[in-house]
Amino acid sequence: MNQNSLHQPLSRRQSAWRAILPVLLSLPFAGVAVAQSASQEAGKQIAAQGTAQGVAACASCHGAKGEGNAAFPRLAGTGEAYLQAQLEAFGNGSRKNPVMQPMAEKLTPEQRLAVAAYYSRLPAPMSVSDMASAKPADAGAWLATRGRGKDQLPACAQCHGPGGSGVGTTFPPLAGLPAAYITAQLQAWKAGTRPPGPMALMVSVAKKLSDPDISAVAAYYAALAPSAGPVAVAQTGTKKGQP
Template sequence: MFGLAVPAGALLATLAWSSPAEVSAARGHMIVVGGGPGGAGAACFSCHGLQGQGDAGGAFPRLAGLDRIYLARQLDDYASGARPNPAMSPIAQQLTAGDRQSTALYYAELSAPAAVEPSSAADGRLVQWGAMLYAQGSAERGIQACANCHGPAASGLNRVYPPLLGQPASYVDAQLRLWRDGVRHNDIYDVMGTVARRMTDEDIRAAALYVAGISP
């Protein structure tokens, strides 16, 4: 999210996809609905929805349609501790590399409509400010425009810069705060951390509200 302009080739080199013979979307589906080694309590659908649509109330992101390499990398980072999370880390650590890649492949093949969150009238000023940050950033404070990396329609530009379209405001808000606080740091060159540390609470809320309301 919200990244500095970094050569995509340099980043993609770290996202190499290994392909064990056992990797398949069917295997990923079994993990999503059954939890794999973690059992039913670790089933992905319980938080991310049966169609991978996410859950705004729980700040759970949409996974459907995201790039398989990006998703696999996030699961690897949960497992290694590069992206610590009290819920996801234990689950990812129980999965083999093949399990994680199969899960990523399954979600990548899903197609889910973007869930647009309507903003209340009270949020109008924040949404307008978020739109400005997304499109133009803030040069005086060194905040890069989100569109530079995630695209003007929030559909992402490549496997490094994921789409933000359809992500709940609660999730976007939470991730920006984790980047800013240094809790999440699984990013080459600290791209997101550098930008997030320059954002105020209001900036973060505004950007999250705007992103959540972008229409496909």
């Protein structure tokens, strides 16, 4: 919006927006096929080499294939819209992290999009599943798969998919994320140092979890092997995202 438009009456500004909105919405879809491979290449390059503006190669921390490790969360196979939103949030400071904030600030919106698209299309890492060792009586396994009725706390799996595989582009995978990372994210939602995300779903979940709950559920998901990729929303039927 330019300087002049701010001085126009509200109704005129609104109708101007109404006229321009369809154009804005159609822009990302213009020439998608050509743009896509160029953007894929750009994303791949940032991942492997960083940028000329001083952003470090993502791969140096998140792994050569975005698989993550004990200290850094995985990015491979995580939803594109979710990854992009996290980079926005680090970039504008609403999600706080001393390592990621300065890097995200230096990425342009196009670079964030490109690198999010790149990682979302990489296959989630596979390793030997440890599911058999999760006992049903485990506090962590119980919260993850059953929730807690008396507190109206839905099972994590209801939104994050069976085995923490992730669902669609909104619900990120949890399987195989470092326990310390999961713990820090849940505490961040309690403390308000990570943006609330869609419908503040995680804020209300986190507020119902005690410290022992958080340790238990973080240990449970950290021990699960990542699955092949997010469950497609269309195949999962009802209830996803509806606590």
